[in-house]
Amino acid sequence: MNNLNSGTSQQKNRTKDHLKTSLIELIKKEGYHSVTVKDIVNYAAYNRSTFYVHYQDKIELADDLLNSMLDGLEESVGKPYVPGQKVYTAKIHPPSMNIVSYIYEHRDFFELIKYDDTLPGLHTRFPQTILKIYQEKFAFETINNMPVNMDYFKRYTAYGFFGLIRHWIHTGFEEPQEEFIKEVIDLARTHMYSVKYIGK
Secondary structure, X not given: OHHHHHHHHHHHHHHHHHHHHHHHHHHHHHOHHHOOHHHHXXXXXXXXXXXXXXXXXXXXXXXXXXXXXXXXXXXXXXXXXXXXXXXXXXXXXXXXXXXXXXXXXXXXXXXXXXXXXXXXXXXXXXXXXXXXXXXXXXXXXXXXXXXXXXXXXXXXXXXXXXXXXXXXXXXXXXOOHHHHHHHHHHHHOOOEEEEEEOOO
16 A cells, blocks of 8 residues: 555656646746646646646646755755764865755756746745855854854855856856866855854
8 A cells, every 4th residue: 555655656746747847848938927737738748637636727836846946955955064063164075065966956947047037936035045045054154263244244155156156057057067166165265264064
């Protein structure tokens, strides 16, 4: 019985993933507001009844897509770190920047930020999620313990990082991932002495 439920759940998730992928591709082709449920099911090669098993409408699908991707972004950042352990930026290496790897792995989704008529909420919630990560999941130590307003410091660095990410996306990820991560780490070393992961 458990195997049957597991198989059904996996099939349900696959169907939802196909619908999400179809929405992403159609937004790039036509713009979000032009896309209809009919367009989505035709692109995904499903029928409308299958769509309505999973979602009430296009808005619910869009919300699920945005929430799942940004939740995944939050979850990705802690994987390389031991909670509570201080890491000196001089010793940070590319694997520590799992957030960049996540964005690149899901670049088909994050490319949607290049479009004006795109997924509702993406342009505001993407940077807000990065700020939330900086505010809630990390503690930073400045170079030479220079006293600063830490709230301002986190906002400054979070939005700076988002600006770099957005530029990387807009260039079509032209710079190789490894080189981009190295540049981000080099910049972090100019104002961060250490990083401590405090999130869950």
